[in-house]
Amino acid sequence: LTFKKTYSPLSSDEIIAKEKTNMDDKRFQHCVRVSETSRKLAKLNNYDEDKAALAGFVHDYAKQVPVEEYRKVIKEQDFDKDLLNWNRAIWHGIVGTYFIERDLKIRDAEILTAVRRHTTGDIVMTTLDKIVFMADFIEPGRDFPGVEEARKITYANLDEGVGYQLAHTLAFLVEKRNKIYPRTLEAYNVWSTKL
Ligand code: GDP
Ligand code: FE
Ligand code: FE
Ligand code: FE
Numbered sequence: 011l012t013f014k015k016t017y018s019p020l021s022s023d024e025i026i027a028k029e030k031t032n033m034d035d036k037r038f039q040h041c042v043r044v045s046e047t048s049r050k051l052a053k054l055n056n057y058d059e060d061k062a063a064l065a066g067f068v069h070d071y072a073k074q075v076p077v078e079e080y081r082k083v084i085k086e087q088d089f090d091k092d093l094l095n096w097n098r099a100i101w102h103g104i105v106g107t108y109f110i111e112r113d114l115k116i117r118d119a120e121i122l123t124a125v126r127r128h129t130t131g132d133i134v135m136t137t138l139d140k141i142v143f144m145a146d147f148i149e150p151g152r153d154f155p156g157v158e159e160a161r162k163i164t165y166a167n168l169d170e171g172v173g174y175q176l177a178h179t180l181a182f183l184v185e186k187r188n189k190i191y192p193r194t195l196e197a198y199n200v201w202s203t204k205l
Contacts, residue, residue: 011042011067013060013063013067015064016064016116017118017121018116019115025114029114032071032074033070033071037074039151040070040151041068041071043150044069044142044146045063047066047144047145047150048065048067048142048145050145051165051168054165055137055140057137057141061120062142064116065125065141066145068121069128069146070102070146071125072102073098075098075102080101083109084101087108089108096189100129100130103125103129106125107122120136121138123139124136125142128142128143130193130194131176132193133193133196135201140171144164144172144175147164147175148161148164159174160174176194176197176201176202177202
């Protein structure tokens with residue numbers, strides 16, 4: 011694993027080492043697989059493979075940051091205070107970019123936006139946003155009913171993959187009676203539905 015360009019003053023080895031100490035091994039291996047899957051989706055969609063591989067690698071950098079640290083950052087930094095009503099499932103993308111900028115010194119707006127949107131999706135999504143969003147969902151370690159269909163659809167058409175994931179995730183959240191983050195619902199309306 012190595013990144014030709016890190017979009018950071020830190021080297022590829024330094025980024026990898028920092029990420030390794032910020033999460034358990036299971037999560038780290040998921041990030042490696044998301045990186046590889048992002049590279050593959052980038053190639054298929056004529057996007058910069060190295061940039062996609064880095065974005066995929068860092069997407070869950072902040073997934074295991076302690077809850078109290080998140081609450082402090084949301085209160086002290088310029089974040090919507092409504093985020094305090096949510097949890098790490100929502101925070102690690104939207105607020106996670108704060109830790110990526112702080113610790114990994116990555117300031118590239120496209121990479122940070124892709125991380126920010128990787129859990130909920132969004133109304134507007136760039137090619138990189140879609141690549142990371144889908145790589146997270148279909149990486150080879152994922153195993154859920156529908157994952158094979160998700161892979162098939164996504165490799166054939168990235169946008170249709172996004173629509174599939176948003177419908178699948180919404181159905182799963184509703185089934186568990188989880189609270190729906192408004193952006194998840196807005197993204198579903200844009201990418202998954204017709205009138
Ligand atoms: P992961 O970080 O690799 O596990 O994957 P994601 O970042 O895509 O998702 C993290 C968790 O957030 C998953 O369990 C999703 O089901 C959950 N999630 C996504 N959207 C919403 C939402 O609108 N509301 C809630 N409560 N959870 C959500
Ligand atoms: Fe995530
Ligand atoms: Fe995701
Ligand atoms: Fe992930």
